[in-house]
Amino acid sequence: MEEKDAKxxxxxxxxxxxxxxxxxxxxxxxxxxxxxxxxxxLSYVLLAFLFAGPHIKIGGEPLLMINILQRKFVIFxxxxxxxxxxxxxxxxxxxxxxxxLFTVAFGRIFCGWFCxxxxxxxxxxxxxxxxxxxxxxxxxxxxxLPWNAEKIRKKSIKHFLFFLISFIISNTFLAYIIGNDELFxxxxxxxxxxxxxxxxxxxxxxxxxxxxxxxREQVCTNICPYxxxxxxxLDRNSMIVAYDHERGEGRxxxxxxxNRAEEGKGDCIxxxxxxxxxxxxxxxxxxxxxxxxxxxxxMDACDHVMEKxxxxxxxxxxxxxxxxxxxKPFTYTTRLKAYTGVLSILMLAMFALIITRADIGATxxxxxxxxxxxxENNTITNLYNFKVINKTAIDMTLSLKxxxxxxxxxxxxxxxxxKPQGTSEGVLFIAVPKDQLTERKTSVTVxxxxxxxxxxxVKTNFIGxxxxxx
Numbered sequence: 110m111e112e113k114d115a116k117x118x119x120x121x122x123x124x125x126x127x128x129x130x131x132x133x134x135x136x137x138x139x140x141x142x143x144x145x146x147x148x149x150x151l152s153y154v155l156l157a158f159l160f161a162g163p164h165i166k167i168g169g170e171p172l173l174m175i176n177i178l179q180r181k182f183v184i185f186x187x188x189x190x191x192x193x194x195x196x197x198x199x200x201x202x203x204x205x206x207x208x209x210l211f212t213v214a215f216g217r218i219f220c221g222w223f224c225x226x227x228x229x230x231x232x233x234x235x236x237x238x239x240x241x242x243x244x245x246x247x248x249x250x251x252x253x254l255p256w257n258a259e260k261i262r263k264k265s266i267k268h269f270l271f272f273l274i275s276f277i278i279s280n281t282f283l284a285y286i287i288g289n290d291e292l293f294x295x296x297x298x299x300x301x302x303x304x305x306x307x308x309x310x311x312x313x314x315x316x317x318x319x320x321x322x323x324x325r326e327q328v329c330t331n332i333c334p335y336x337x338x339x340x341x342x343l344d345r346n347s348m349i350v351a352y353d354h355e356r357g358e359g360r361x362x363x364x365x366x367x368n369r370a371e372e373g374k375g376d377c378i379x380x381x382x383x384x385x386x387x388x389x390x391x392x393x394x395x396x397x398x399x400x401x402x403x404x405x406x407x408m409d410a411c412d413h414v415m416e417k418x419x420x421x422x423x424x425x426x427x428x429x430x431x432x433x434x435x436x437k438p439f440t441y442t443t444r445l446k447a448y449t450g451v452l453s454i455l456m457l458a459m460f461a462l463i464i465t466r467a468d469i470g471a472t473x474x475x476x477x478x479x480x481x482x483x484x485e486n487n488t489i490t491n492l493y494n495f496k497v498i499n500k501t502a503i504d505m506t507l508s509l510k511x512x513x514x515x516x517x518x519x520x521x522x523x524x525x526x527x528k529p530q531g532t533s534e535g536v537l538f539i540a541v542p543k544d545q546l547t548e549r550k551t552s553v554t555v556x557x558x559x560x561x562x563x564x565x566x567v568k569t570n571f572i573g574x575x576x577x578x579x
């Protein structure tokens with residue numbers, strides 16, 4: 110329900126800004142309740158996974174690594190190289206559609222329950238703040254005090270812990286980029302040997318510290334595009350954290366023993382508990398807003414008040430506007446079915462591509478600027494550059510043969526001995542008897558073998574002399 114307060118529409122200004130456009134610091138009340146406990150335990154699991162991720166190895170490879178510098182990506186122990194970029198493109202499309210589907214169906218549940226920004230802020234940094242400075246009223250009083258011994262002590266301890274945790278997070282994220290082995294070298298070796306790595310750690314530490322100590326909800330409301338994207342994704346059937354205005358209005362203070370139904374009053378007793386606990390400072394009773402991250406803190410607060418006054422819970426809960434207005438239960442709409450169908454097709458396609466992905470990546474290209482040459486025994490030769498990448502964690506001894514088309518491969522140098530994740534580049538000749546060439550350009554397929562096992566086929570072109578008609 111979209112109501113206007115004395116200052117005008119709630120949509121005309123951000124909850125974190127005052128009338129002059131200055132930042133209003135948010136002091137959310139410490140939440141508690143069923144949903145908060147569920148979020149807390151989920152956060153513990155996700156944080157454990159996040160910090161342990163770089164150190165878990167599958168087949169000698171990390172669980173997850175996105176090494177942009179070396180263009181090497183590892184997901185669940187499987188190595189991906191730039192040649193597999195089409196898989197990343199498909200994975201990104203699938204992920205975006207997955208987010209769209211869940212936003213259409215369940216609103217910003219990702220933001221409130223799974224987003225690293227929310228988990229770190231609400232379940233780590235904010236809890237430290239409550240532990241050191243106290244609940245919201247204590248924090249307000251502390252900030253209003255002059256810089257006395259108590260304020261200096263509490264603020265110093267808090268910000269030291271904030272910076273220390275930011276340093277740990279920075280190291281963890283860097284481990285996801287370069288691997289925990291390289292990170293360990295940066296930590297244990299002389300700083301002079303790893304200046305770039307040390308600078309990156311320091312920069313990321315200050316970035317994370319600034320986000321969690323200063324920026325906070327501004328990241329969700331002003332920087333992250335997802336909050337604004339939800340406006341075009343949500344519809345009346347989306348399940349979101351919503352206030353049941355049909356039941357709650359008109360709101361008024363509660364008086365013991367009153368019959369609110371006879372007096373035309375709603376169940377909302379205007380206690381502002383939902384506003385006090387909101388980490389982005391909004392009033393959920395105004396309706397869906399871009400600042401709402403669906404964290405459920407207002408649901409717990411409202412349920413607690415409803416229980417105290419003897420009213421039915423779920424005045425604020427997971428529900429759709431359609432359900433609130435008409436009482437109809439959540440339905441799987443045509444729009445959701447279409448998203449699900451496309452998402453299923455993309456996931457099946459990605460799964461099939463991963464299963465059929467070759468163990469090696471290879472290119473065989475004619476050397477630029479080189480013409481054909483006439484060799485001995487009336488043969489024509491072309492010079493090629495080749496590159497082979499071992500995507501596996503095992504040693505390979507490779508050989509190259511023509512598997513389709515005329516000719517044979519003559520490798521310059523020894524056989525290809527590839528180490529795990531190794532790369533080999535070189536040159537080779539393909540020689541074709543002149544009498545087997547009928548065209549100026551002939552298609553040739555080169556097979557790459559490990560022993561007798563064919564690993565990959567690579568198509569290339571063979572250029573010969575112009576053929577004269579007899």
